[in-house]
Amino acid sequence: MQIVQELLFVIAFGIAVYLFSQQARQIRKNILLGRDEDLTDHPDQRWKNVLLLAFGQKKMFRNPLVAVLHFFVYAGFVIINLEILEIILDGILGKHRLFVPVLGSLYPVLIGLFEILAVLVLVSCAIFLIRRNILKLKRFISKDLDGWPRSDANYILITEIVLMTLFLTMNAADQNLQLRGSEHYVATGHFWVSGMFASIFNGMSDSSVMAVERTCWWLHILGILAFLNYLPYSKHLHIILAFPNAFYASLEPKGEMENMPAIQREVQSMLQPELATEAPAEGAEIPKFGAKDVQDLTWKNLLDAYSCTECGRCSAACPANLTGKLLSPRKIMMDTRDRVTEVGKNIKANNGTFQEDGKTLLRDYITEEELRACTTCNACVQECPVSISPLDIILQLRRYLVMEESSAPAEWTGMFSNIENNMAPWKFGPDDRENWINEMNS
């Protein structure tokens, strides 16, 4: 019987890890569809960002109350994973509470701490569910979350509650069995939380309590393995990707817009032919100006898309969104993720090459009207807790519109030609610049 359980466990664990690694590889491939960009300069500053932004959740603390609740869930998740290590080893080796002899009297203290965290996670998730579904916070009811994204968020919260309940029930049953002196259940010492509930199993037979304990154990670990495989399809992937995303976050001032060396060279050869740096080698691919589809974005933009938690802090701060424009920076990120996932599937289905599907990120997902409404105010970038820049994507799509398609509102076209002809965005000539000087000098 024992050996069957061990075998089943190893099989379940193996399948879960295999499936997850397949998905992880697919996502990595999808991200690498983006343009190259070197983001490894200033490693010390980057590690600092990982510590502050990912581990420390600095941005979350812009809203302290929510930050604390979220921190419980996050800390609970990270730390309870240590507990899972024991569960996995137990499962493979057919042991029970393998670490008791190793840790001794420290063991119940650790489990006690995990249990307290589990309770905090439970409570926090319950509050989050209430905020989303009963209080209906504005950023959670907007229509860019309709359908899957909204249920996704709820599934995650419910799953966490179920997993924590299973964990606590399992421990309570275990403690009850320990008190009965059941042979397989080594005495660990008192469990802080579940210990208080151990007595509810008093009226049950040994075998029934064992059945409860085993059932919870199995459901708990199978739940976790299932959850692991749910991650790649969910906004919850941010628990993994927030870390690399913080590392690769832009270190430039937010106001700086990425330079385009190809155009820089071209203009230089017009203005100062004597200075022009060497033209790129003959036959080198002429880069597209700006981005039309996900392959034209950088890999960091695509990593951003997979890291987005769909929290909507960006859209809640976006002046365009606030005043009822179509633009929602959260939607920009969700669209990018949807499109890159679709492109990845297309490539997989066609043996490694992309088959034209008549769609692009621009227009089929993100409309011109959305792009035009952005004031480049950086509020979205400022608010994002996982170091995402929706603005960067918007600007690259704008470049495509203007430079590849010459598509711009008439007023912008006028502004462009004013700058070109008069060196100013308005219809004033260079001499007019001195009007105020003349007034002051006279």
Added chain:
Amino acid sequence: MHIKTMAEYAANGETPEVLFWVGCASSFDQRTQKITKAFATILDKVGVKFAVLGREESCTGDPARRAGNEFIFQMMAQSNIQVLNMYEVKKIVTTCPHCFNTIKNEYPALGGNYEVIHHTTYLQQLIDEGKIKVKEGGSFKGKKITYHDSCYLGRANEIYEAPRKVLEILDAELVEMKRCRSKGLCCGAGGAQMFKEEEKGTNRINFERGQEAVDTGASVVAANCPFCMTMLTDGVKEAGKEDSVQVLDLAEIIAESLK
């Protein structure tokens, strides 16, 4: 007062301490020209040797770049850099956060390296050095002032405190809007929005912000950007408060309070 251009300085074989980069918005518009004049007056009064480029200045290219037209940006940027480098400019001060951001953050990649200072920081430095002194009981005494963080000075470059410190030397009460500092609300003009109609929505961004400013009960809205100036003035008007709430640039406020 005699405002000298870079060309005049060069003709006399002199170099100014600092180049005052005026920017398009503050050069042409009647209202925003007042910011330029106020700042020039301050510089003159405290004895800073400054020059302007006059007709040799061009648009930095900021609106073109943000609208997506990199070609025009590069043309403007590279020719401006040629002019600046020809005059061996080292230090630039400007009253426009868009010019400030572009010259400071975007010109270095194109070979234009200068010390660039926004006028609010510059004013704070002059105050710290004791060069700017304000009248006691000036025209802002006892008034409520609210300060609007422009996106390109605030979030884009993280300058939040210098302008507030400048206002602190007045005998006035500084009140914050609901959204301020890194949470500040855009005036609606950045990213080349100044040059076109807003997209369809339920409200205009500058009306929203104008209302927020009015809601503080302040009688002066202090701005640091010619675009914000225009947008907020309209916003305050929309809120029906153009008679009781003034929108002024920090340079104007200080110029009026100078001893």
